[in-house]
Amino acid sequence: MKKVVTAIIILAGLAHAYRKNVLIENFTATWCGYCPYQAQAITQLETVYGESLTVIKYHPSTSDPFYHSHSVNRLYYYNVPGYPTSLIAGNKAIVGGWTGVYTPLENYVLQSFQEVTPCSIKVEILSFDPNTLVANARVKVFMTPENSVPIPSELKLRVAILEDSIFYTWQNMNILRYVLRSMWPNATGTSLTLGHGDSAIYNFSFSVNQLIRAPYYYVVAFVQQDSIYPIVDYSGSYTLNAGNVLQSDKARLTVNFGYLTSIFRGISDANSNRRFERNENGTINLALTSVAPFSDAHNVILRVRSLNQYLTVMDTLFNYSVIQVNDTVEIPVNVQVGNFDAPQFANIVLDYSWDGIMSKIDTIQIKLGVDTVLVWDGSYDSNLKSYLKVFIDSLNFAYEWFSEADSGKPYLYDDYRTILYISGQRLPDTVDANMLINAVNSGKNLIISGQNIAESFNAVYPSFLTDYVGINLIAPNTGDRKLKGSGTIFSANDSILIGGSGAYANQNSKDVIDVISGSGTLPILYYQALTGSDLDSVAGVLKIHPSGNRVLFLGFGVEGVGSSGTFMTKKNFLATLFGIPSGIDEHIKPVKLKALVVKRGQWVKLDDSISEVYLYSADGRLLDGIKVEKGKIDVSCLKEGVYYLIYRSDRGLSRNKIVVVE
Structure with missing residues (x-):
């Protein structure tokens, strides 16, 4: 909370004296081990007294990366004995840094608020050109019209250009404040010869060097009496020069030198299923871009952290000497996944430093054992993955392919939205039926498909067909035929050529079903006899459950849907089942999407x-x-x-x- 500081002048005749803004001039060095004590105390004073304080920090040491010759001139002006040293209002000095340095600093600031000043200053940033990096500024100085308030002689107006919030690591600190970069017109300043009631306006320009990338700049103006006299510092150990600072003011310029942004390009894992399994190694693919308008990013450090105990980042730091403006660097981050107990999301945090303090860029969520679609391959057909997976891949949605022949029964994670269950050489058993029932009860969508699958379920769990699908098995043999759509999901003109799974030309099947009246189940696919010797019969149904989830039951294998002639292709058939619009050309060559x-x-x-x-x-x-x-x-x-x-x-x-x- 900031204090409201008002200097109440109680001397007669001083009604037109101005309130004093107190200037703190701090002499420091990045290699100085005691300097952070004063730096932290000054920051704390700013939080208490706010705009009533103005701060300038000088780095006079030639071995300091923020050295400036004007800082040396000011050091000689005050006869500063060492670092850190602060001059408060030009006439009170504290040399040295220690834990309790805040208290004497605050006492000197409060004393300075009570000092009488005859002048007022107003600093303004008039304009800034982001192309030339040139700013135009103005300083106005006003003298009180009250003759009873004395105006000292030998007054100088000095203007300092400061760089603020520089990302730089020094003495366990990560930022530098109010660093002197230039003085206008120089460190000597401009002489003021103003009488009571007079004012003066000074216009000037300054250029922001492109190699300087701080977000803020300050123009600080102060009026100082150059009648120098000796003072002793707070400890009484050092003699310095004093030059009373009568008034100060500041204005801030915000400069956007650009920033770094990250793009998540997905993950690479051993199973190529776009999520990490238990005990799996993989790569998180990132990209880092230096965004305009002005500057390249120098000395970039990217830090990648995992907030999940089961996901370990193997490469945590990436260093780049420069990322040129509008350039992008690709960053593969190797990770290792542990034996997590339940499916979950893992958060990855990206931080970067650009010549200094770490700043957060983004948080990325990585899937651990979580996906929206499960393809449960219960067929025990070693060829199924090679000729069906390619068509599912072409639909561009995230899914997991789980082969029961390789890994046993799958775990039906809560996050699965849709389960495609495929039966084949291994027929469904009671465990399969119970797992699918639980999936329906938990609100998941099911697509069930397989050769003679209704007959198989009827043998092991007939109530699954009647209660959860709304169908009965009937037994007329059907010969040469094709599938034809109807109603919801498929239109009447959608015809599908059967090319396998016990349903191609001249092969009979007993897996013919009928819809139970009043069950809410809709026929969506029919067997249509090609020879005319068999009547049309139901081959696929849709049932919408009270919770809104749907069950699609197909009396044939989805891998048997043909891809020749004028009939509906495998890809379009699958796209329609998953609610993705059909009409996509199956024969488009795979390309890297832009x-x-x-x-x-x-x-x-x-x-x-x-x-x-x-x-x-x-x-x-x-x-x-x-x-x-x-x-x-x-x-x-x-x-x-x-x-x-x-x-x-x-x-x-x-x-x-x-x-x-x-």
């Missing part, structure tokens, strides 16, 4: 001839409410992250990856 990096609130320019736009989150959810206007889409509603864009225009079907950053 990443469009945009800031939140921007529009993405695509093509004026856009006719269809589909935008998906990284886990495959189709996003609604995306505005399209004159070939542009609005991404202002999107959070930071990665998204997949599919759109159709006169040039055909196009796909892009969009990375939204703050």
Whole structure:
């Protein structure tokens, strides 16, 4: 909490004396072990007295990286004996640093507030050109019209240009404040010959050096009496020169020299399923960009930290001597995953230093044993993964492929939204049925598929079919046939050529089902006889449960959906099942998607001839409410992250990856 400091002048005739802003001039060095004591005390004084204090810090040592010749001139002016030394109002001195130095500093500040001053100063930053890095400033000096308030002789106006909040590590501190960078017109200053009621205006310019990258600059002006006289410091050990500082003021300039931003490019793991398993090693792929407007980033240190006990970052620090403006560096971060007890998210924190203090860039969430879609391969078909997985991959949503032949029954994590269960050479058993029932009861969507799968479930757990799917098994054999859609999910014109799994031409199957009346189950696929010798019969159904989750039951294997002729392809069939629009050309060659990096609130320019736009989150959810206007889409509603864009225009079907950053 800041104190309100008011100097009440009780002497007669001083009604027009001004309140004094107190100037602290601190002589310091980055190699000085005692200097932080005074630095911390001055910072504490600022929090208490606020704008009533003005601070200048001089680095006169030639071995100090912030050395300036004007700092040396001021050191000689006061006859400063060593570091640290502070002059308060030019006439009170404290030499040395110790734990209790705050108290004498504050006492001298309070004494200075009571001193009479005949003048007032106003400092203004008039303009700043971000291209030339030149600032224009103005200082106004006013003298009191009250003749009873004396105006000392030999007055000088001095103006200091300071750099503030420099990221620099020194003596276990990480920042430097109010560092002198120049004086206008020089350290000698400008003589003032003003009488009572007079005022003067001084205009000047200064340039911000491009090699200096602090976020703030100050212009400090002070009026000082150059009638120097000797004083003794607080301890009585040193004799210095005093030059009374009658008044001071300051103005701040904020300069945006650019910043560093990070982009999360996903993870690489041994299973290629875009999430980390137990006891798995992998890589988190990051990119670091130096963003305009002005400066390259020098001496960059990136620190990567894990906040999760099961995720260990093997490479924690990355050093770069320079990242040029608008350049991007790729950063592979190696990690090791422990034996976590339950699926969860792990937070990775990114910090960087740019010549100094660590600043947080971002926090990234990594999946540990969590995904939105589980493909439960219970078929025991060694070839299934090679010819079905490629089509699921092409849909661009996050999923886990779990092979029961390799790893036994899967664990149905809470975060799974959809489970695709595939049966085949190994038929479903009661354990499978109970796991699927629990999944339905917990609100998950199911897609169940397999050769003669209704017959298999009917043999081990018939109530699963009747109570959770709403179907009965019937037994007429059907011969040469194809599938034809109907109603919800599939339209009547969606035909699917069967090419395997006991359902291709001239192969019979007893897996024909019927919908139980009143169960709420809808037929969505029919077996249509090609020879005309068999009647149409139900091959697939949809049941919406009270919680809103859906169960799709298919009396054949999804891997058997054909990809030839004029019929619906594997990819389009799967896309439709997962709620992703069909019509994507299966034969598009795999390409590396171009990443469009945009800031939140921007529009993405695509093509004026856009006719269809589909935008998906990284886990495959189709996003609604995306505005399209004159070939542009609005991404202002999107959070930071990665998204997949599919759109159709006169040039055909196009796909892009969009990375939204703050």
